[in-house]
Amino acid sequence: MKVLFILIIILLFILLWLSLDFYLGRKNQIKHLKRQDPPFRHSHIDLYTDGPELFADFFSELKKAKHHIHILFYIVKDDQFSTEFLNILKDKAKEGVEVRLLLDRIGSHLIKENTIQSLESHGVKFAFSHPLRFPFIFYSLHARNHRKITVIDGKIGYIGGFNIGKEYINLDPKLSPWRDYHLKMIGEGAADLQKEFLTDWYNEKKIHLLENPIYFPSLPKGSCQHQIIPSRGIYLEETFSSMIRNARTSIIIGSPYFILSKRLLNDLLAARGRGVTLTILVPKTADHPFVKEASYPFLRKLISQGAIVYQFLNGFYHAKTCIIDDKICDIGTANFDHRSLFLNYEINCYIYDHAFIQKVLKVIETDIHHSKKLTLKELNQFDPWRSCKEIVARSIRMFL
Structure with a gap:
């Protein structure tokens, strides 16, 4: 009976700790956030719903990058398709293109340390987004960076539901075909995607690039009116x-x-x-x-x-x-x-x-x-x- 009582006390203590961790962690996350009204933009926008078609275009644009590639994904898996993606980034970095890759720490937990070392040895600048942070460990475990953003040379942007892994190109028997909506954006909207990527990059690396005009070139207007709204x-x-x-x-x-x-x-x-x-x-x-x-x-x-x-x-x-x-x-x-x-x-x-x-x-x-x-x-x-x-x-x- 005494052992049972001790176990109940321990369980109650754990539940109390988790509740406080979560409550205080969320309060800490939102206390400095303010509602913003993003501007209306005009871009040329294409919709992709099929993984192989999207990534054929995506990889082609990555290979044509001249100055920089900025990529944020929630998930990059440890599989052959992910290796193909990472090899493109390494090749571009070797060519002298600035490559920054930001991955969610939990969503991309399969990325191995030797993979990261290989990326960095080829010149890719790498960071994990939203690592577990003390003192709100339980809350930070659940509050993830679920964004998928790519910006190429400050001119071309991608945003949507696809991540990097074999299931997204229909190679997972249980989940194939994978149906998703992803946007390719050329024009003014790329600047808003760039801003959010560089903000997230600063949050992890403490390197401030938002004021550097090289990442915000003059952009043409497209025909499609839209707003990019982060949360x-x-x-x-x-x-x-x-x-x-x-x-x-x-x-x-x-x-x-x-x-x-x-x-x-x-x-x-x-x-x-x-x-x-x-x-x-x-x-x-x-x-x-x-x-x-x-x-x-x-x-x-x-x-x-x-x-x-x-x-x-x-x-x-x-x-x-x-x-x-x-x-x-x-x-x-x-x-x-x-x-x-x-x-x-x-x-x-x-x-x-x-x-x-x-x-x-x-x-x-x-x-x-x-x-x-x-x-x-x-x-x-x-x-x-x-x-x-x-x-x-x-x-x-x-x-x-």
Whole structure:
């Protein structure tokens, strides 16, 4: 009995420590952050939905770089495809191109020390983003840099959902084909991506490059009006909420993880109440435990109010998008989940160009064609195992 009592005391102490660590860590992260209103830009923007096509273009542009390459990824795996990517960076650094590679410490944990040493020996400047930091170790474990940014010579930018690994080029049998949305941006928007990369670089290396004009060349205007809006565990919920509350006719959401805050759930229910059509596209196949079950309580409520929910069947759906009234299209790195809303560093592109939005709608129409409608009857069928997983998911959904 005494041993049991001691174990209970230890467990309570651990839970108290984790709670305080998380609460104080989040408070520390957001205390100096202020809401910013990024400028409207005009760029030429292309949409990629297929990994092999994207990376053929991406690698080609990397090889043509003349002055610098700045890359931030959440995940770079330790596989043959990742090796090909890293070899391109080493070759460019040997040519005299400035190469900076910033990877999330947890997302890219498979990167070996000898790989980093090889990169640096070839002249690549390397850093991990968001390492575990004392005293908020538990919080820093969960608050990740989930951005995917590339800037080449200050003129060409990439942003979206793809990372570097074999699954992203359809070589993982369970998750193939991988469906994602990624943007290539030529023009004014590249400067905003550059600013965010160099800010994140400074946070880790304490090297200030934001005032150096060599990284911010004069850029042409494109035809596509947009905004680049970064978030750091705060204000993203407010941005999404404002978009939803301003919807008048339709809302389309695509996300691999659909774990809403109370505010966003209420916003979507209110939108349905005023007659706005709501279409949600999520994957049938999950790539993480419990994420699908964590979405079910929200999907039940929305379907019961007339929302249409589709589960993507043709591989794994990893795209992150929200289209409001065919007038605003969000594509970026943020999911509709608690991690993106309240923990991660994210970056999204909000597009206001009618012609581009029509292209995205055709892509979504294709994805819906490869999906099946999820019904309330299916979600309410007796399934003890699913119910148990939902209970577990509800208790940990902040970390899913």
